Amino acid sequence: MKIIDKPEILYGELSTPRKIRTRGLLRISPGMLWIMLFLSIPALSLIVISFTTRGAYGEIEWVFTLENYKRLAGYSLFGWSPDYLKILLRSIIAGLITTVVCIILSYPLAFFISTRDKSTRYLWLTALIIPFWTNLVIRTYAWQIVLAPDLPIAKLAALLHLVPPGSPLYPSSFAVYIGMISAFLPFVALPLYSSVEKLDWSLVEAANDLYCGKWRVFHQAILPQTLPGLSVGAILTFVPAMGIFLIPDLLGGAKYMLVGNLIQQQFGKSRDWPFGAAVSLALMSLTLIALVILNRRGAKMQVL
Amino acid sequence: MFKLNIHYKILAIATYLFLYTPLLAVMVYSFNKSRFGIHWGGLSLDWYVKLLHDDLVIEACINTAVLAVLSTIIATILGTTLAMGLARYPWSKKVMTFFDINLYLPVVTPEIVFAGALVVAFTCLRSISSIFEPGLVTMIIGHVTFQVAFVALVVRSRLASFNNEIEEASRDLYASNWYTFRHVLLPLMMPGIVSGAMLALTLSLDDFIISFFTAGPTSVTLPLYIYGEVHRGITPKIHALSTVGIFVTIALVILSQRISSKDN
Numbered sequence: 084m085k086i087i088d089k090p091e092i093l094y095g096e097l098s099t100p101r102k103i104r105t106r107g108l109l110r111i112s113p114g115m116l117w118i119m120l121f122l123s124i125p126a127l128s129l130i131v132i133s134f135t136t137r138g139a140y141g142e143i144e145w146v147f148t149l150e151n152y153k154r155l156a157g158y159s160l161f162g163w164s165p166d167y168l169k170i171l172l173r174s175i176i177a178g179l180i181t182t183v184v185c186i187i188l189s190y191p192l193a194f195f196i197s198t199r200d201k202s203t204r205y206l207w208l209t210a211l212i213i214p215f216w217t218n219l220v221i222r223t224y225a226w227q228i229v230l231a232p233d234l235p236i237a238k239l240a241a242l243l244h245l246v247p248p249g250s251p252l253y254p255s256s257f258a259v260y261i262g263m264i265s266a267f268l269p270f271v272a273l274p275l276y277s278s279v280e281k282l283d284w285s286l287v288e289a290a291n292d293l294y295c296g297k298w299r300v301f302h303q304a305i306l307p308q309t310l311p312g313l314s315v316g317a318i319l320t321f322v323p324a325m326g327i328f329l330i331p332d333l334l335g336g337a338k339y340m341l342v343g344n345l346i347q348q349q350f351g352k353s354r355d356w357p358f359g360a361a362v363s364l365a366l367m368s369l370t371l372i373a374l375v376i377l378n379r380r381g382a383k384m385q386v387l
Numbered sequence: 388m389f390k391l392n393i394h395y396k397i398l399a400i401a402t403y404l405f406l407y408t409p410l411l412a413v414m415v416y417s418f419n420k421s422r423f424g425i426h427w428g429g430l431s432l433d434w435y436v437k438l439l440h441d442d443l444v445i446e447a448c449i450n451t452a453v454l455a456v457l458s459t460i461i462a463t464i465l466g467t468t469l470a471m472g473l474a475r476y477p478w479s480k481k482v483m484t485f486f487d488i489n490l491y492l493p494v495v496t497p498e499i500v501f502a503g504a505l506v507v508a509f510t511c512l513r514s515i516s517s518i519f520e521p522g523l524v525t526m527i528i529g530h531v532t533f534q535v536a537f538v539a540l541v542v543r544s545r546l547a548s549f550n551n552e553i554e555e556a557s558r559d560l561y562a563s564n565w566y567t568f569r570h571v572l573l574p575l576m577m578p579g580i581v582s583g584a585m586l587a588l589t590l591s592l593d594d595f596i597i598s599f600f601t602a603g604p605t606s607v608t609l610p611l612y613i614y615g616e617v618h619r620g621i622t623p624k625i626h627a628l629s630t631v632g633i634f635v636t637i638a639l640v641i642l643s644q645r646i647s648s649k650d651n
Contacts (some may be wrong), residue, residue, distance in 0.1 A: 107476030
């Protein structure tokens, strides 16, 4: 921008561009500096930290190395083991499965709500928002009760010889998936509902009139119209699901660790910031890749 | 009107059941007399009475409320001014991109990475001042950091829904800057500010990870308390506490819908 600071009428008042810009900066700075100080700069410093070495007491030694990334790739003094790569891959798969199942369950749900009478539609929608707003700690540990031994679900599993009788269904990968799907379902269902609500039904009717099969009606008349809601839902589910800590912690235990748990260990108990930073950056890159893909596939990202 | 296939109807109802089963289980077992496991020992309200006499629970409730309210107030003020600065001033494309990256960073960063970054930030800042010791202050700072972005995004989209000719008209009629803000801009922004604040409040109440990483020994919040107790072994007292939490959530949902329907 050219800096010609001559008085002119800006926004209905006599002012100069410099004055206006100063006033704008004054409004932006508090919030912007807050975000930069507590997130942007520390996040950037994670990049530097990921190349440093952990000292004997968990401090950072400024010896630059690629060791943390090598360790993430599985190389150690004892040869190569894919443990960390497995955790990364498992997190991607967990995110994908959660997102896909949530999408599959959300379509009937969204259509169900939008075809209710005006008077009850509001209630059904509220019924979807309540679990969405309930704290995740409560919603997650609650599955520990539902999946406890001697309750119907565990009994059924024992009857089918899936688990020995009298044993709980958690910690297990099954429990983690149940927890993840129930946690993220509203994240897909709510944006999808807002798309379904605006659906142009005449296109669906036209497709039916032209003897489209069920799948084609969905694929060519419904899917393109609901894509904006779907892509928002997919972003809101896949990204947090991949890095989730709480659900595998409470329902998976040591049996089903995801990358979120690995990062938590490094910044918590193990106090290995350099390795934690390296894993964080791996997760951040996966997140950005997912965002680029999902944004290209769907509409422009609208967070809200 | 389009008729929904009965199979889809059943599937939708089953999905609702799936979402509510854990919540109902918590509520039912909060009335269980027997202390251990899922053995049903008869109905009892004992656990609710015990909650009222538990100092730790009371303290956690107060901490949760203080954290949520203070961080929401700070984030709403900062976020609203930030949105005004972004939407109403002629920033060049490069500068705007820089602002946007910072604004979207709290939204897209995975929570666990966010928490790690905060741990790094607070550890460094602790060498400057002791207010960055883990506690309520660091928790409020952490919560505001993600809330402010959400508030700013909501208010900005509200500001984008009307153009600044209204403000110019106000200025043309010799209204002062303050008068224009107070009587023209603020009422127009209000629905955005209110929904931004509601969003910030729920984000704070819903948060676990950021609190988990920034809390000190005296600043335990309800989610942290429940998490700790769950690791020690679940008792009906936790179910009772969670049941109260669920009902508070229901009240908040209804309240926020009242507010947003009034706005429309």
